[in-house]
Amino acid sequence: MSTDPILIWGAGAIGGTLGAYWARAGVPVLMVDIVPEHVEACRTDGLAIAGPVEEFRQVVPAVTPAELTGSYSRIVLAVKAGATEAALAALKPHLAADGFVLSAQNGLNEIAIAKAVGESRTMGCFVNFGADWHGPGEILYGNRGAVVVGEIDGTVTERARAMHRLLALFEPDAILTDNIWGYLWGKLAYGAMLFGTALTNDSMSANFADPQRLPVWLALGREVGAVAAARGVKSLGFGGFDPMVFAPGAPEAPQVATIAWLADYTSKTAKTHSGIWRDLAVRKRRTEGQPQIGIISTLGRKVGVATPALETLVALIRDIEEGRRPMAFETLKVLIDRCRSVSTTA
Incomplete structure (x- = not known):
């Protein structure tokens, strides 16, 4: 196994949580983040992991991109999907010739990574634990979740086995798979629904439990x-x-039952709202709507599949980002009506 530090590019909810756990386990880690105050907190007072799963504080070596030197054989990319291409341009000079980039992100960012550094230097990863970055040196770890790693060509390599062993230090039930695309596409259905829940200030669970909103979750799941x-x-x-x-x-019955399961599942986490909602309501910044959800419509057009609900959702998220619509039921109602009209004409 490599002896150089694992370079984690992006020390937010996902990257910061992984970094804190790995550092605590004695794994050499170096985190890179663009927020100087967060970098300073992580490397001095330490990164505080809070929440119902576990609470601890861990000093983790961290630098800003401008401070980074050297090359690394394992780079974990954990930035928001929309920042992927800029991050790749910055990290590429630091990727060792025989190294790889692992995408610990939401969406299908492996496509962009493979285009930038090559398919053989790209590894896929599916993460579904609940975490939020709350400020410099502070992360809420709301609930455990699935962690899966695999090569994008479906082979099972020694480097993938090594990353699986490392990820198991964080999540003991981590999975090594030969079908990472299956997991990534599976999460896209759930991820699209989470974007829908962010159109209002209601919790994820309240959204999934409301019968009036059911047509939205069904339409998004079916389009993906x-x-x-x-x-x-x-x-x-x-x-x-x-x-x-x-x-x-x-058939529809198992679909409805799945939404009911989501209502129950999301009611049992300290993370009551999605990271998408937090971007819109708290951090007042753009979401991953276009790179994470919009890409589904782009890929759909290539294979002749229409995605009216997804396209409407991305447009509504953009309207909220740009101040044209409120985060309110009236905005979600536009999507509900769109999904109903599609289902009646289908």
């Missing part, structure tokens, strides 16, 4: 399922969430 099927992907789930219930032609 249709694009995945057309691309030949066998989507894989987590917990009680099976994305294959949304496959083309699948």
